[in-house]
Amino acid sequence: MSKTKPLVVENLTIHYYTVDGVIKAVRDVSFDVERGEAVCLVGESGSGKSTIGLAIAGILPENARIINGKILVDGINILELSERELEKIRGREVSMIFQDPAASFNPLFTVGQLLSDIIRYKLGIEDKEELRKRVIEALKIVALPDPERIFNSYPHELSGGMLQRVAIAAALLTNPKIFIADEPTTMLDVTLQFQILNLLQAIRRKFNIAILFITHNLGVAAMICDRIIVIYAGTIVEIGPTNDILRNPLHPYTKKLIESIPRTSAKISRLKYLAGSLHDLREIPRGCIFRPRCDEAFEMCEIETPKLIEIKPRHHVACHKYRVK
Amino acid sequence: MPISKEYIIKRLILLIAVVFGVAIITFIITRVVPSHPEFLWAGAHPTKEQLEKARRELRLDQPIYVQLYYYLLDFLTGNWGVSWRTRQPVLKDIQAALPATLELVSLAFIIALIIGIPLGILAALKRNTRIDDLIRIVTITGASIPVFWLALVLQLILSSWLGILPSAKRVDEYIIYETKFKEITGFILLDSLIQGNLQVFMNALKHIILPALVISFYPLGLSARMTRAVMIDVLNEFHTKSLAAWGLPKRVIIYKYALKNTIAPVIGVLGLSFGYTIIGAFLVEVIFVWPGIGYYAASALISYDYPAVIGCIVTAAIIYAIINTIVDILHAIIDPRVRI
Amino acid sequence: MFLEDIRVTFKLIKSSLTSMIGFIIVLGFLLIGIIAPYILPYPEDAWGVSYNIEKSFLPPSIEHPFGTDEMGRDVFSRVILGARFSLIIAVGVVGLALIIGVPIGLIAGYVGGKIGEALMRITDMFLAFPPLLLAIALAATLGRGLLNTVIALAISWWTWYARLVYIQVNSVKTLPYVDAARVIGLSSLTIMFRHILPNALTPVVVQAPLDMGSAILEAAGLSFLGLGVNPPTPEWGLLVTEGWASINRAWWISFFPGLAILVTVLGFNLLADAIREASDPRLRRILLVERRV
Numbered sequence: 009m010s011k012t013k014p015l016v017v018e019n020l021t022i023h024y025y026t027v028d029g030v031i032k033a034v035r036d037v038s039f040d041v042e043r044g045e046a047v048c049l050v051g052e053s054g055s056g057k058s059t060i061g062l063a064i065a066g067i068l069p070e071n072a073r074i075i076n077g078k079i080l081v082d083g084i085n086i087l088e089l090s091e092r093e094l095e096k097i098r099g100r101e102v103s104m105i106f107q108d109p110a111a112s113f114n115p116l117f118t119v120g121q122l123l124s125d126i127i128r129y130k131l132g133i134e135d136k137e138e139l140r141k142r143v144i145e146a147l148k149i150v151a152l153p154d155p156e157r158i159f160n161s162y163p164h165e166l167s168g169g170m171l172q173r174v175a176i177a178a179a180l181l182t183n184p185k186i187f188i189a190d191e192p193t194t195m196l197d198v199t200l201q202f203q204i205l206n207l208l209q210a211i212r213r214k215f216n217i218a219i220l221f222i223t224h225n226l227g228v229a230a231m232i233c234d235r236i237i238v239i240y241a242g243t244i245v246e247i248g249p250t251n252d253i254l255r256n257p258l259h260p261y262t263k264k265l266i267e268s269i270p271r272t273s274a275k276i277s278r279l280k281y282l283a284g285s286l287h288d289l290r291e292i293p294r295g296c297i298f299r300p301r302c303d304e305a306f307e308m309c310e311i312e313t314p315k316l317i318e319i320k321p322r323h324h325v326a327c328h329k330y331r332v333k
Numbered sequence: 334m335p336i337s338k339e340y341i342i343k344r345l346i347l348l349i350a351v352v353f354g355v356a357i358i359t360f361i362i363t364r365v366v367p368s369h370p371e372f373l374w375a376g377a378h379p380t381k382e383q384l385e386k387a388r389r390e391l392r393l394d395q396p397i398y399v400q401l402y403y404y405l406l407d408f409l410t411g412n413w414g415v416s417w418r419t420r421q422p423v424l425k426d427i428q429a430a431l432p433a434t435l436e437l438v439s440l441a442f443i444i445a446l447i448i449g450i451p452l453g454i455l456a457a458l459k460r461n462t463r464i465d466d467l468i469r470i471v472t473i474t475g476a477s478i479p480v481f482w483l484a485l486v487l488q489l490i491l492s493s494w495l496g497i498l499p500s501a502k503r504v505d506e507y508i509i510y511e512t513k514f515k516e517i518t519g520f521i522l523l524d525s526l527i528q529g530n531l532q533v534f535m536n537a538l539k540h541i542i543l544p545a546l547v548i549s550f551y552p553l554g555l556s557a558r559m560t561r562a563v564m565i566d567v568l569n570e571f572h573t574k575s576l577a578a579w580g581l582p583k584r585v586i587i588y589k590y591a592l593k594n595t596i597a598p599v600i601g602v603l604g605l606s607f608g609y610t611i612i613g614a615f616l617v618e619v620i621f622v623w624p625g626i627g628y629y630a631a632s633a634l635i636s637y638d639y640p641a642v643i644g645c646i647v648t649a650a651i652i653y654a655i656i657n658t659i660v661d662i663l664h665a666i667i668d669p670r671v672r673i
Numbered sequence: 674m675f676l677e678d679i680r681v682t683f684k685l686i687k688s689s690l691t692s693m694i695g696f697i698i699v700l701g702f703l704l705i706g707i708i709a710p711y712i713l714p715y716p717e718d719a720w721g722v723s724y725n726i727e728k729s730f731l732p733p734s735i736e737h738p739f740g741t742d743e744m745g746r747d748v749f750s751r752v753i754l755g756a757r758f759s760l761i762i763a764v765g766v767v768g769l770a771l772i773i774g775v776p777i778g779l780i781a782g783y784v785g786g787k788i789g790e791a792l793m794r795i796t797d798m799f800l801a802f803p804p805l806l807l808a809i810a811l812a813a814t815l816g817r818g819l820l821n822t823v824i825a826l827a828i829s830w831w832t833w834y835a836r837l838v839y840i841q842v843n844s845v846k847t848l849p850y851v852d853a854a855r856v857i858g859l860s861s862l863t864i865m866f867r868h869i870l871p872n873a874l875t876p877v878v879v880q881a882p883l884d885m886g887s888a889i890l891e892a893a894g895l896s897f898l899g900l901g902v903n904p905p906t907p908e909w910g911l912l913v914t915e916g917w918a919s920i921n922r923a924w925w926i927s928f929f930p931g932l933a934i935l936v937t938v939l940g941f942n943l944l945a946d947a948i949r950e951a952s953d954p955r956l957r958r959i960l961l962v963e964r965r966v
Contacts, residue, residue: 099581477941
């Protein structure tokens with residue numbers, strides 16, 4: 009039984025090269041996930057959260073470059089692996105599901121063909137009967153009714169909710185240590201959201217898998233995660249246990265996120281929102297990158313970039329308001 | 334993959350409708366557009382009696398719908414007029430010339446696909462590298478060459494100057510007599526293989542290879558560019574990412590999954606590539622004295638043999654429609670989303 | 674935003690050698706086509722009104738870079754003037770096809786529904802003919818000549834543009850901002866012209882100039898079959914045909930006009946390829962700054 013954590017990310021820095029310039033999408037990000045823990049990466053569009061997920065899963069796009077850092081999966085730095093070795097890790101140690109279940113499947117192959125191929129190439133099993141048995145079992149684990157029919161179905165014949173379950177089944181086929189979910193419920197309606205989240209919780213408990221849950225929705229994060237990582241414009245601004253963050257948000261951005269969750273309360277007040285938009289990540293300014301949108305900023309915020317400091321046990325924040333003297 | 338019978342039936346009905354449409358458009362072009370159609374149908378230097386006869390046969394004094402009725406009747410019963418040059422019924426001439434063209438065009442088509450599609454895949458996989466640029470130049474050049482000029486130049490160099498390849502006809506007659514070759518399907522390459530007659534086979538191959546290559550250039554370029562574009566799109570589609578995340582090896586994702594997604598739309602436009610081989614035949618057969626429909630049509634054009642020309646064009650259109658139907662059905666077999 | 678597109682497109686054209694070559698060729702072709710009559714070394718030869726039997730079949734030399742033909746005419750001059758005719762044909766065919774096809778596509782698309790579909794089915798019948806074959810039938814009926822050639826080709830081409838426009842109008846029609854315009858109370862005509870038209874025209878505007886290359890190729894094919902322009906018009910296809918009879922004796926008569934076709938059409942196609950790559954928004958955003966080797 010290895011004592012290493014399933015996932016350790018150290019000083020990860022990723023840039024995108026585009027025709028309009030170099031986008032510094034992820035800058036010096038560090039965190040880890042324990043065995044069986046569910047950690048949420050929360051941020052708005054463009055915050056870099058998906059990029060981090062893609063990097064861990066080993067499927068960054070062609071024009072992304074990892075400038076610095078380490079990603080340790082079970083102690084092995086996957087950034088130093090060759091393409092062949094990385095191929096072994098994908099789907100085996102790390103797996104991922106995505107926001108759009110329909111787009112995650114090749115429309116010309118049945119779901120059964122795809123899942124069989126995954127088992128065939130990852131576990132080396134060739135026997136058709138055995139493959140079929142295992143796939144049907146996997147489909148049952150994700151609570152899909154009538155797995156035989158689904159085995160023979162093409163993706164366009166299945167609904168979004170069902171496809172997302174199949175995606176979860178596909179990702180879990182080889183018992184990965186780390187399961188990344190990138191906005192898996194964003195495109196589903198609310199009832200389905202609950203179902204999928206419950207499913208993920210059940211799977212986590214049953215298989216003791218580490219889950220990295222990526223979302224922009226703090227409410228969803230609260231439902232499933234033990235710890236929350238708040239990420240803004242490519243850097244982490246706050247990390248902490250879920251309850252802590254929700255009750256005592258330290259970073260101004262986190263506070264705004266919590267405030268802007270629509271609540272049904274007796275008082276009908278104006279919807280709170282966060283003014284402004286994400287900074288252009290081609291030019292990283294001096295100082296705190298959240299400063300333009302922060303209403304608690306002061307002179308220090310323009311001069312120096314705040315570092316992550318542990319304020320309370322396991323609760324870190326990067327903000328000049330909290331300086332350990 | 335099971336394909337619904339309804340789709341096939343629907344497609345066949347469409348085929349019939351298309352042939353019908355071809356007939357009608359041809360009617361409009363040949364009877365309605367010209368102010369005095371009888372001049373076109375009465376031969377090169379018609380006498381007054383011939384013109385009168387043509388006018389009667391075309392029923393030009395009758396209203397249009399009557400003309401159309403008899404026209405369609407003629408069309409369906411194979412009465413496509415008589416060639417002024419050969420004095421034979423046009424349809425008979427065409428039947429005699431058809432196998433030669435079909436053999437030529439089929440070979441050109443196969444060459445275009447066997448070389449073009451893999452080139453396109455290679456270019457897509459090695460996008461933006463020098464290989465991609467090279468393939469791009471070759472394929473775009475192929476799509477820019479006037480096919481009759483290419484035929485003339487290659488014939489000049491390879492036949493006249495270097496004497497490597499023969500310059501005309503399908504096969505040398507003396508070999509046919511000497512080896513007692515018998516014609517079965519009209520496809521010399523096929524027939525000689527069936528009879529085990531290697532001499533005739535090699536001889537026919539030497540004759541057909543140059544015109545076939547020339548005709549294949551344009552569809553080759555087209556297929557390669559199309560395949561490249563489709564494959565690049567497919568490789569950018571999201572499911573290649575998710576399949577990778579779930580652990581499928583890259584070669585499986587490309588050569589099993591992405592390939593199928595690429596072949597499907599490429600098959601969809603194969604019909605157009607085939608159309609370019611047809612027009613290639615029309616332009617190139619004269620140069621190689623290849624006794625097919627193109628040669629027949631070109632000779633007809635020189636001698637103002639209008640019925641023969643129109644007959645050839647209609648034949649080509651019908652073949653084109655049939656090929657397109659087959660291609661569509663193939664496409665539906667591969668891509669289950671198309672079966673509407 | 675349109676200017677932005679042009680800027681990025683130019684950037685991409687310059688980035689690749691092949692597209693740069695295409696751009697230069699097309700520019701050169703347009704230039705030569707326009708000023709051709711003024712730069713002919715042997716004008717009477719070019720227009721075909723001269724006859725110098727003693728100078729016939731001269732191989733390429735300094736005085737006659739492309740040699741002379743069977744009538745002693747300077748092939749180089751004929752090819753230069755041929756550029757102008759190719760330009761006229763290309764612009765004529767594409768222009769006429771647009772004039773016919775775009776309004777039909779617009780109307781079919783805007784009216785939409787069953788009528789629009791029916792209209793498109795009819796135009797699709799034209800596409801049932803293999804490329805160029807319909808033009809051959811028309812040209813055989815109408816006879817030779819520059820005008821007839823342009824008409825024959827344009828009639829076999831317009832359906833393609835009608836289709837393009839129809840598909841565009843259909844997809845634009847359902848966009849929310851059209852409904853918004855209607856809600857504000859703009860008349861149908863205004864909506865059609867001010868809002869739908871520019872969007873529907875974009876793919877056509879991109880496609881049409883680049884189709885000019887194909888028009889030149891098809892016109893040459895028609896000339897080869899004896900259906901194109903009348904001699905002694907120095908259209909490139911006709912020049913190749915005229916040189917066919919004496920090709921064994923004097924290869925240059927057919928060779929250079931055909932080469933001119935090849936280079937010109939190549940230029941258009943290279944440019945078309947570059948613009949196609951440039952106008953794909955996905956490709957633009959993920960383009961690598963460094964090129965792999």
